[in-house]
Every structure is written in C-alpha cells, then in structure tokens.
Amino acid sequence: MNYSETLINHFRHPRNAGMMRDHDGVGEATFDGCGDLARFYLKVIDGRVADVRFQTYGCGPTIAASSAGSELAAGRPVAELLTLSEAEITAALDGLPAERVHAARVVAGAIRTAARDYLARRERSSEAKAGRHV
16 A cells, blocks of 8 residues: 555654643544544634544544544534535545545544534524523
C-alpha cells in the first residue's frame, strides 16, 4: 500500500489527540469491518469550533484521518460540520488506498455526530431556559 507523505505525517505526529473533559459536543463512529472507532470532542464559542480533540482506536490511516479531520473542524461553524464528507477527509490526507477509505468514513461520521450532539444540547438548553421564563 502506498500512503501519502501527508497521511504519514498525520500518523506520526497526530494533531489534537486526547480527550476533552469540558466539551460542548461529543460524537463517535465505528467501522465494524475491523473495529476502528473515532470519538471527537468539540468546544464551541459563538457557533464555531474553538477547540477539538479526538480519541481513535484503529489502524494508522484512521488515526491519520482523525488528525486531519480535527484540523478541518477547527475554527469552522458547527453547522458546516453537519455536511463534512469522507471526500474532504480523504483530500486532506492527499488520498487513501481503496481498502482504507473506511478511515475517512469513520472520522467524518464521528465529527458529524459531535456537531449534532452540540446542536441538540444547545436546543435543549434553550428550551429549558424558555420554560423557566414562561
């Protein structure tokens, strides 16, 4: 298998790895074919991702994809993450071999899930505040 220099760099030097205790949104996705799992944590300020962390258990390409995905998510409006695609993750790695595209799928899915979690929490919080003032 041939991996890009970008993918190798993300694997050897992952950005934003680790957990986040005081997160505003969290999401994970798995690939049943090999058991890979990616979990993303988001800290959001004014609707934008101010900080992002990930925990990934899986193959090298999935770890690299998590690192690249975290960089794609950082600074973006949360609403944009709802449509983050595996193609964007793959492009950020300068490609993935066909037998490793699941890495991008897992990461994109985890980031989208974290964004949905943040938005759901915000909505519940807004509803709770509105209920107290009625």
